[in-house]
Each structure stands twice: as structure tokens, then as C-alpha cells.
Amino acid sequence: MTREDKIDITTKGLFLGLILFVSTIAFLLISKDMQNLKTVGTFLIPIVICYALVGMLIRWMVYRSALKKESNHLFSGVASYYWVCMIFTVISVCAYFIPQAIRYIVLINAAVLLLVWVLDYLYLKNIAKELNSGLKYHRVTLIEDLLARPQTEDMFMKEIEVYCNKNHLTLEVIKSGIPAKVKMDNTPYLVKLGQYYSMIGTIVYTLEFSSILSSAAGSKN
Structure with a gap:
């Protein structure tokens, strides 16, 4: 703890x-x-x-x-x-x-x-829905709630693996750590540890998957 x-x-x-x-x-x-x-x-x-x-x-x-x-x-x-x-x-x-x-x-x-x-x-469910509402159109960022903060890099990478297994995605680790670089279904992502506060003030930790290709394209524009 x-x-x-x-x-x-x-x-x-x-x-x-x-x-x-x-x-x-x-x-x-x-x-x-x-x-x-x-x-x-x-x-x-x-x-x-x-x-x-x-x-x-x-x-x-x-x-x-x-x-x-x-x-x-x-x-x-x-x-x-x-x-x-x-x-x-x-x-x-x-x-x-x-x-x-x-x-x-x-x-x-x-x-x-x-x-x-x-x-x-209900509040957390609504927040997750809003954060992921544009995913199917833009594939830029995905937010996945965690039940606890990963204490080590290995635990952080394990959370990514659990997410991919749950959603039947292939996983290739490019760079381990916090943040990490991975490929999910051959799409490269930068994975960060994020957080926000729930309605009653508790900290909710998240995995933030940012599409590297989408980020690069956005910076050029």
C-alpha cells in the first residue's frame, strides 16, 4: 500500500x-x-x-x-x-x-x-461511455478503468495483457514500462497510466491507449 x-x-x-x-x-x-x-x-x-x-x-x-x-x-x-x-x-x-x-x-x-x-x-459508467464515445469513429484514445493502481511496471503490463485478452486483441510489446508502447491487432499504441476522481472523490486509475499513428497524423495537420 x-x-x-x-x-x-x-x-x-x-x-x-x-x-x-x-x-x-x-x-x-x-x-x-x-x-x-x-x-x-x-x-x-x-x-x-x-x-x-x-x-x-x-x-x-x-x-x-x-x-x-x-x-x-x-x-x-x-x-x-x-x-x-x-x-x-x-x-x-x-x-x-x-x-x-x-x-x-x-x-x-x-x-x-x-x-x-x-x-x-452510474457516474463511472457514464464517464467511461463519454470517454470512449468517439473511439469507433476516430480510434484515437481509449480509456479503461482499473480497480487499483499498478504498483510496478510488471503489474502495469499485466493490466494491458488482461485488457487485450478480455477484448480478444493480439498484443505485441514494443517497449515495456510506464508509459508503454504496444501493438494491438497490429495498431501501435502508447499506453499511459491516468486517473480521475469519481463522484464521491475516490481516485480511479485508468489505462490510456493513444493511437500513435493518429497522434502523428493530428500533429502534422
Whole structure:
């Protein structure tokens, strides 16, 4: 885990914890539950710390599942959202056995967490669609999202190989490294490591495939 990853897990985890805490306060205000609002006020600091730790734990779990994607696909990609739904169902069942106020708070937090993940998924899907919308017409640049940042050049080249295998493309490595030069289906590409921020502020790393021939032609014009 790099220093950048640790900062990302901490800051985005704190932000996620803040969202969950605010959703709890909003629910108590809307329901006019003054008794539990007073309880929250009395134990404000411990409660805030707990939400912060929960947020960072969730971010860490997402990070770990991304690292294990090659050996275990049950917790990556679209499958992760099925797990979220399953966990949401389990929480709903367990909530039956806890006090009503806590039950509603847990359900509200679970619903907010699910909403955040769904919105983030739709946002990333839309971004990928926009970035690749001109590919079939121009063949200039292709963006492929990664679940985690490649830590070494070998891991970077492995991601390129995985992409080519997934899309049934032939691969010839001209120059290894970051960036790399490759041929996919006999078309030369410069492959860079890119990144952008998702809707909730998490860093999404990408492979950027730029057609070398197209770039050269564009510079001459």
C-alpha cells in the first residue's frame, strides 16, 4: 500500500463516515426524536469517531477487494454491488432484533451507503461511455478503468495483457514500462497510466491507449 493509497483511504473514509453521520442526524431531526438527539449530543465525539472508523474500514475493504480481483472475482466489479444488496438484506433481518431507534438508524445508514455506491457506479459508467464515445469513429484514445493502481511496471503490463485478452486483441510489446508502447491487432499504441476522481472523490486509475499513428497524423495537420 502506497502513501497515496493510505491518504485516499483515510480522507475518503472520513468523508463517507461524515455522510453516514449526517444521514443519522437528519433522520433524527425529521422524526423529531429529541431523546436520541440528546443522546447523540452527549456522546458526540465517540459517535463521530465511530462513524469515521466505519467509513475508513469500508474504504479499506474496497481497496483490499480491488487488490484481490485477479485471484477472487466474487468481490470485484458488478459482483460487489450484489454483495452490497446481500449485506443490506442481512442487516434488515438483524435489525428486527435491536431497539427500534437503532434499527431505523442502521437501515438509514445502509440505504445511504447503497445509494452512494449505486450513484458512483452510474457516474463511472457514464464517464467511461463519454470517454470512449468517439473511439469507433476516430480510434484515437481509449480509456479503461482499473480497480487499483499498478504498483510496478510488471503489474502495469499485466493490466494491458488482461485488457487485450478480455477484448480478444493480439498484443505485441514494443517497449515495456510506464508509459508503454504496444501493438494491438497490429495498431501501435502508447499506453499511459491516468486517473480521475469519481463522484464521491475516490481516485480511479485508468489505462490510456493513444493511437500513435493518429497522434502523428493530428500533429502534422
